[in-house]
Amino acid sequence: MKDSDEFSFLKETFKSLGNQYFDSSEIIIGPGDDAGLVKNSQETVYSVDASVAGVHFPENLAAEHIAFRSLSTAASDVVACGGALKWVLVSLTTDRADLNWMKEFVKGLKDFSDEYSCPILGGDLSRGKQCNIAITVCGKLDQQNFMKRSGAEVGDKIFVTNELGLAKKGLEEIKLNPEDLDFTSKNISKFIRPKLHFNFGQEISHYANSCIDISDGLISDLGHICEASNVGAQLNADLIPVEGEIEDALTWGDDYELCFTVPSEMESKIESLGKKHGLKITQIGEITKTSEVEVFKDCRLVTFKKRGYNHFDE
Amino acid sequence: MKDSDEFSFLKETFKSLGNQYFDSSEIIIGPGDDAGLVKNSQETVYSVDASVAGVHFPENLAAEHIAFRSLSTAASDVVACGGALKWVLVSLTTDRADLNWMKEFVKGLKDFSDEYSCPILGGDLSRGKQCNIAITVCGKLDQQNFMKRSGAEVGDKIFVTNELGLAKKGLEEIKLNPEDLDFTSKNISKFIRPKLHFNFGQEISHYANSCIDISDGLISDLGHICEASNVGAQLNADLIPVEGEIEDALTWGDDYELCFTVPSEMESKIESLGKKHGLKITQIGEITKTSEVEVFKDCRLVTFKKRGYNHFDE
Numbered sequence: 001m002k003d004s005d006e007f008s009f010l011k012e013t014f015k016s017l018g019n020q021y022f023d024s025s026e027i028i029i030g031p032g033d034d035a036g037l038v039k040n041s042q043e044t045v046y047s048v049d050a051s052v053a054g055v056h057f058p059e060n061l062a063a064e065h066i067a068f069r070s071l072s073t074a075a076s077d078v079v080a081c082g083g084a085l086k087w088v089l090v091s092l093t094t095d096r097a098d099l100n101w102m103k104e105f106v107k108g109l110k111d112f113s114d115e116y117s118c119p120i121l122g123g124d125l126s127r128g129k130q131c132n133i134a135i136t137v138c139g140k141l142d143q144q145n146f147m148k149r150s151g152a153e154v155g156d157k158i159f160v161t162n163e164l165g166l167a168k169k170g171l172e173e174i175k176l177n178p179e180d181l182d183f184t185s186k187n188i189s190k191f192i193r194p195k196l197h198f199n200f201g202q203e204i205s206h207y208a209n210s211c212i213d214i215s216d217g218l219i220s221d222l223g224h225i226c227e228a229s230n231v232g233a234q235l236n237a238d239l240i241p242v243e244g245e246i247e248d249a250l251t252w253g254d255d256y257e258l259c260f261t262v263p264s265e266m267e268s269k270i271e272s273l274g275k276k277h278g279l280k281i282t283q284i285g286e287i288t289k290t291s292e293v294e295v296f297k298d299c300r301l302v303t304f305k306k307r308g309y310n311h312f313d314e
Numbered sequence: 315m316k317d318s319d320e321f322s323f324l325k326e327t328f329k330s331l332g333n334q335y336f337d338s339s340e341i342i343i344g345p346g347d348d349a350g351l352v353k354n355s356q357e358t359v360y361s362v363d364a365s366v367a368g369v370h371f372p373e374n375l376a377a378e379h380i381a382f383r384s385l386s387t388a389a390s391d392v393v394a395c396g397g398a399l400k401w402v403l404v405s406l407t408t409d410r411a412d413l414n415w416m417k418e419f420v421k422g423l424k425d426f427s428d429e430y431s432c433p434i435l436g437g438d439l440s441r442g443k444q445c446n447i448a449i450t451v452c453g454k455l456d457q458q459n460f461m462k463r464s465g466a467e468v469g470d471k472i473f474v475t476n477e478l479g480l481a482k483k484g485l486e487e488i489k490l491n492p493e494d495l496d497f498t499s500k501n502i503s504k505f506i507r508p509k510l511h512f513n514f515g516q517e518i519s520h521y522a523n524s525c526i527d528i529s530d531g532l533i534s535d536l537g538h539i540c541e542a543s544n545v546g547a548q549l550n551a552d553l554i555p556v557e558g559e560i561e562d563a564l565t566w567g568d569d570y571e572l573c574f575t576v577p578s579e580m581e582s583k584i585e586s587l588g589k590k591h592g593l594k595i596t597q598i599g600e601i602t603k604t605s606e607v608e609v610f611k612d613c614r615l616v617t618f619k620k621r622g623y624n625h626f627d628e
Contacts, residue, residue: 028460032542033395033462033464034361034392034463034525034527035360035361035392035397036360036361037395037457037460038357038358038359038360040354043342043353044354045349045351046352046436046452047348047350047436048450049405050407050442052441055441055442078349080348083349089360089361091362091363091405122361124363124364124448127366127369128364128366128368128444128446129368129444130443132366132444132446134405136450139349146343146351148343149346150347213348
């Protein structure tokens with residue numbers, strides 16, 4: 001095939017990515033028209049997140065991994081609301097016009113689509129100086145199950161899923177040897193393909209008062225819950241399951257685990273849901289009346305240099 | 315106010331942009347949570363488009379204009395489907411961290427929101443080397459009124475709205491004096507704030523077989539209709555309303571006027587809709603059995619060096 005024929009083939013491939021899920025996602029018209037057409041028999045949630053080369057992922061990361069990770073980090077917001085993934089839109093700006101790069105990128109899209117049974121509703125392709133992937137995600141849920149950031153109440157128990165800190169170690173490992181990633185490293189897998197806990201998120205949405213995905217660091221993200229809910233939080237550093245340095249684990253982010261708050265009488269319910277889904281669930285503290293997120297270690301208040309990632313910190 | 319307070323103020327401003335339209339857009343929860351929550355009493359359409367500095371607009375264009383234009387060019391896809399604008403999501407990657415730039419950008423968002431009574435459902439802000447705005451748009455319509463690209467039929471009359479070619483001239487004028495734009499120039503207004511014909515689009519959707527917005531050039535965009543509909547088109551260059559060089563007008567794009575095809579018995583209906591909406595409507599040709607878009611001038615076939623804008627032409 002000529003290159004131009006292959007590009008046409010890729011375009012057709014893109015149009016049919018995940019089209020076996022069109023019906024379950026209520027998609028009437030998929031990619032290829034001015035817009036995708038969708039029915040909606042439930043309330044829907046929407047979010048957009050950009051992944052930028054050199055900012056969110058190393059510039060020399062393979063296209064397949066860029067695609068999969070960008071989709072995962074954006075779709076994580078649907079998990080945090082308690083939704084089920086319905087579809088995604090992909091806006092790709094790339095400095096690479098070569099066919100192999102595009103093929104790899106499409107492979108990453110396809111893997112994600114298969115992993116989460118998620119159709120791609122449409123996309124946009126631009127040329128630019130810096131690779132930039134903006135992913136729009138749509139999830140479905142019933143309104144009463146939406147886990148708001150503003151729902152935390154004083155006395156709520158605070159939980160996290162799995163461990164924090166792996167993704168930062170994964171990123172460091174990737175930077176050491178970006179061309180040949182060792183996927184037997186759980187840290188690297190964690191950075192590239194953070195597992196999204198859709199089923200667990202939907203189940204806890206019946207019990208949790210608030211929930212957030214940890215993208216910028218536990219302290220910063222729990223801080224968003226506290227600010228929106230007008231409460232504070234006390235964390236016990238000795239309870240928080242971390243890998244590596246505790247400061248990194250609590251302020252770096254990239255782990256895309258869930259932090260959620262639950263009325264204390266629901267504790268045992270949450271623990272049994274963790275078992276059911278094979279997820280490690282740890283109670284790490286409690287919602288308080290203060291307006292701060294405070295971390296205690298051996299009963300002493302610990303302070304960190306920064307709370308989490310901020311794009312506009314100088 | 316300290317800069318950091320002003321940034322917080324801007325963040326709050328962003329959250330309330332167009333919130334007077336939340337009810338009419340069925341928005342239950344707007345910006346500030348993990349995702350925006352929406353009811354949907356009709357079918358909905360979705361599209362994403364990126365605008366990249368130095369590619370889609372001049373790098374030194376004021377932030378206000380970047381915001382307004384990015385929203386307009388993305389929302390144009392909803393017009394082309396026959397939809398009404400429901401909401402937008404804004405993903406901004408910027409190399410500018412200064413408060414004034416951000417304020418101007420938010421002003422452009424607000425102007426658009428007011429102009430089209432459109433709420434902003436959410437957004438994302440990243441730092442990057444190249445300004446890149448990915449806009450996701452949602453429109454509402456009834457399924458049977460969706461104007462598909464694949465709906466054109468042999469014998470359909472082809473129409474365009476207004477004139478083609480102004481935006482290219484506008485871009486040239488902007489490049490001559492980017493710091494001090496003269497908005498009395500209809501060309502500059504056309505490039506920065508192309509008028510979106512939402513009401514007209516919704517009305518013709520009852521009669522037109524297919525429709526597209528002219529973003530990449532008439533020949534290229536009409537070519538998308540022909541390809542999707544498995545037909546061709548014959549255009550009469552003498553009828554096409556152009557400003558400037560005809561080749562520029564037919565192959566440049568950026569005008570965001572509509573090109574649509576209508577069964578010949580509906581011609582007069584379309585003309586009266588044009589009058590009703592104060593829009594110039596011109597019949598420029600007919601859908602044919604061939605698979606090409608052919609342009610005739612004085613009964614001779616005209617050929618152009620290129621069909622339209624392609625991001626990956628070398």
